[in-house]
Amino acid sequence: MNKSEIRKVYLKKKELLTEAEVQSLSEKIFENLLSQFDLKENQKVHCFLSIPEKGEVDTYSFLNYFFENKIRVFVPKIVKxxxxxxxxxxxxxxxxxxxxxxxxxxxxxxxxxxxDLIITPLLYADQFGNRVGYGKGFYDRFFSEINPNSIKVGVSFFPPFENVDDVSEFDVPLNYLVTPTEVLSFFGLESKSTK
Structure with a gap:
């Protein structure tokens, strides 16, 4: 499937999630994130600020944990x-x-x-870490300008089913995808199921 087709399908899937489902699935994603990444004081985490009422993974509990554990938090903002x-x-x-x-x-x-970690918003990611966002390309440009060793982690309610057919040379793949049931690695490291 191409990105525009995937975007339509997964926007619809997100719309069907109830507020309670968003909260419950977000908690499972956060537990899986913590089980995979042993974050320490003064590490630098870039994390998007979610809109849970739009069916996005709720990152506010992530932020509270980071603040309590003295992990440095950076958030995105679009300027010009x-x-x-x-x-x-x-x-x-x-x-x-x-x-x-x-x-x-x-x-x-x-x-x-x-x-140290960039928690990245998305609509969908395939089994190769190719991300489908909202179509503006902000994160691909951001990824191309930072240290390539920064670990890029997508968070999603949905596991990968379809491959993204129209990946471009400007698309920067994720290193990991965290879902409510597993943590997938796209660079030869072992993936973990938490089912």
Whole structure:
């Protein structure tokens, strides 16, 4: 399937999830994330701020855990058509933008190029780590500008079924996909099922 077909299918699937299902599945994804990645104090995690009411994996419990464990948190913000990273803490006020996404007020990129983990939003990822997002390409450009050793982790309610047929040279694949039942690795490391 091509990206536009996959986008339609998985937007529909997300719409069918109840609020309770989103919360329950998000908790399982977070448990699986923690079982795979042993995050430590002062590590740098880039994490998107989700819109759970739009069927996205709820990342706010992730952020609370990071703050409590003194893990540095960076969040994305689109400024002048480019995704930048801003560091936040639990006191940072978040303002809702025109897309309904909460974000910090500042527009100053942190300048970091090496993150320990980048928790990445998506609609779908296939068995090779090819990601289908919302079609704007912000994350592919962001990935191309940072240290390639930064671990890119997608979080999804859905396991990979279809392959993405129209992968371009500009698409940057994920290193891992975390679902409610498993953690998939795309670079020769063993995947773990948590069923």
């Amino acid at each position: 058509g480019k995704l930048i990273a801003l560091e936040i803490n639990k006191e940072t006020p978040l303002i809702e933008n025109s897309w309904g996404i909460k974000e910090p007020a500042g527009n100053e990129d942190c300048g970091l190029k090496d993150f």
